[in-house]
Amino acid sequence: MMNKKSLEIYVHIPFCSRKCAYCDFLSFPGNERTQRDYTEKLIEEIDYQSAFAKEYQVVSVFIGGGTPSILKTEDMEAVLNALNSHFDILPDAEITMETNPGTVTQEALLSYRKAGVNRISMGLQSADDKELRYLGRIHTYDEFLKSFQRVRMAGFDNVNVDLISAIPGQTVDSWKNTLKKVTMLKPEHISAYSLIIEEGTPYYDRYGDHVEMESYSMTKEERKRLMALPDLPDEDSEREMYYLTQEFLMEQGYERYEISNYSKKGYECRHNIGYWTGIEYLGLGLGASSYMNGCRFHNTTDLSDYRNASFDQDEGFTQALRQELERLSIEEKMEEYMFLGLRLTNGVSAHDFVSNFGQNIRNVYGQVLDKLEREGLMEFKDGYYKLTSHGIDVSNYAMSQFLL
Numbered sequence: 001m002m003n004k005k006s007l008e009i010y011v012h013i014p015f016c017s018r019k020c021a022y023c024d025f026l027s028f029p030g031n032e033r034t035q036r037d038y039t040e041k042l043i044e045e046i047d048y049q050s051a052f053a054k055e056y057q058v059v060s061v062f063i064g065g066g067t068p069s070i071l072k073t074e075d076m077e078a079v080l081n082a083l084n085s086h087f088d089i090l091p092d093a094e095i096t097m098e099t100n101p102g103t104v105t106q107e108a109l110l111s112y113r114k115a116g117v118n119r120i121s122m123g124l125q126s127a128d129d130k131e132l133r134y135l136g137r138i139h140t141y142d143e144f145l146k147s148f149q150r151v152r153m154a155g156f157d158n159v160n161v162d163l164i165s166a167i168p169g170q171t172v173d174s175w176k177n178t179l180k181k182v183t184m185l186k187p188e189h190i191s192a193y194s195l196i197i198e199e200g201t202p203y204y205d206r207y208g209d210h211v212e213m214e215s216y217s218m219t220k221e222e223r224k225r226l227m228a229l230p231d232l233p234d235e236d237s238e239r240e241m242y243y244l245t246q247e248f249l250m251e252q253g254y255e256r257y258e259i260s261n262y263s264k265k266g267y268e269c270r271h272n273i274g275y276w277t278g279i280e281y282l283g284l285g286l287g288a289s290s291y292m293n294g295c296r297f298h299n300t301t302d303l304s305d306y307r308n309a310s311f312d313q314d315e316g317f318t319q320a321l322r323q324e325l326e327r328l329s330i331e332e333k334m335e336e337y338m339f340l341g342l343r344l345t346n347g348v349s350a351h352d353f354v355s356n357f358g359q360n361i362r363n364v365y366g367q368v369l370d371k372l373e374r375e376g377l378m379e380f381k382d383g384y385y386k387l388t389s390h391g392i393d394v395s396n397y398a399m400s401q402f403l404l
């Protein structure tokens, strides 16, 4: 029998209790009725899309958002059951669910586990309640602790905690305190990103490098609170936090396997690694992106278009759902392969490059690789080209060299 190709599945649940002030993800509050309608449509989509994935075996599933754990337990069960019955999911596939503190009950966690979820990702961001308030998060550190205990009690032994550094008002000491408190809990995986001020968010109004204010539906009171937020840490403190993250987490037994991701040995997130190493993926739900058969596309980001999408006929589906169908050229595929692969501390395998593109990596990128090596930003070891630690620090510059 022919070997099936590997596929990753991403499922997007766009609902959150409230929008965080820095967030530019496709997420918004939604009442119970809206969430129920969305779930029904999503299940229709799962059914429909599975017909296009018959030649694939699913190696990982990531249910993200938004806040997936906000859905009613029976709705999430229905989504998980639909995935299990329509796709060929490998028995040892990694199945991750994102949760936010304060939105998970013991009953819900047990039902996720029963339906095959074997990894929980928790959005904490900071262990300092003041910083959490500045971010606009709905939870306190205490609520996170309770949720973390519930996750462990439900039997999950693969847990990620998301953190953000360079938050308004944050100091190097308070960041260290967050790292200390979190590592004491011994999660298997920690994602630690620096805050990015994204256009189109309230934070952009407060901290962005521009004059015009965006027009949000904010009350006067909310705007006043936004403008009263403390300043961002200065550049030196931000750098210090960045170096402290690596140093501290590595001391605590975590390995840095990607620019912003750390794990205990054997607990690297397989879904993310698959994405960074070019495994095909299928996105289900509002705005979800896919990359299959050399084509990149994403679902509509308009909730009412998504709700009205017809899954009965190809025509309706293509027009209402799939947007920006883009066939990548060989050069674009190579560029993407390098950008994503170099995020990993293992780097890019010279052997895999040949298998993927039928060309020696040196024929395409020889000059760039030599130049970066001379600059001390790149090294070649055991068949892999990888960024040095200095290269990782200036990764934007290093990666920009790989544009063809």
Ligand code: SF4
Pocket (backbone or CB within 6 Å): 015, 016, 018, 019, 020, 023, 024, 025, 027, 065, 066, 067, 100, 123
């Ligand atoms: S919980 Fe996450 S997805 Fe939801 S608004 Fe906050 S940052 Fe955005």
